[in-house]
Amino acid sequence: AQRVTQPEKLLSVFKGAPVELKCNYSYSGSPELFWYVQYSRQRLQLLLRHISRESIKGFTADLNKGETSFHLKKPFAQEEDSAMYYCAPGRVTGFQKLVFGTGTRLLVSP
């Protein structure tokens, strides 16, 4: 079965602190991995995807196939990072249905 686990519903940190949003997945085959972000009252936005090996807004994510994890990290959180973050694996081939986790709300306090 396809499943995504984001164990923390809420992660509260102070500005400048490091953050790590955890994601573990169970997905048949070798999925592509994504992180989506949803700022208050806005649409889901693609934050980053594993295939691009990119860093967006200071966030990075490392895929660990052995642990089937794709944790999102940022060394120094900013207040504007406060949002809902969703981990989502998807098939590489075919029509790329995404399976979303339940999300983690990141709250960065001044």
Next chain:
Amino acid sequence: EPEVTQTPSHQVTQMGQEVILRCVPISNHLYFYWYRQILGQKVEFLVSFYNNEISEKSEIFDDQFSVERPDGSNFTLKIRSTKLEDSAMYFCASRPTQQYYGYTFGSGTRLTVV
């Protein structure tokens, strides 16, 4: 930057009524999707659409649901006879090609069934 547009932003309907949620995907995109998010729960896949036909649908997408692309620009989700449990945020998404990873989402329609 191109956007996926959804209308209305909020719709209230009585149980048993039909609703049509509308989406205008980005113009050169070829793959279209509907997802929904019940309040407090995760975002769930409903259906994917390509080349004017459904390519995949979830267990949620039963006979009460249908999608179509009536005019080459709009992409609609119809719920024939709404139930209370259909109350959710419905997101439309699109992407340009099969080789492009990641979608562009619309801002969603909040459907409230009373």
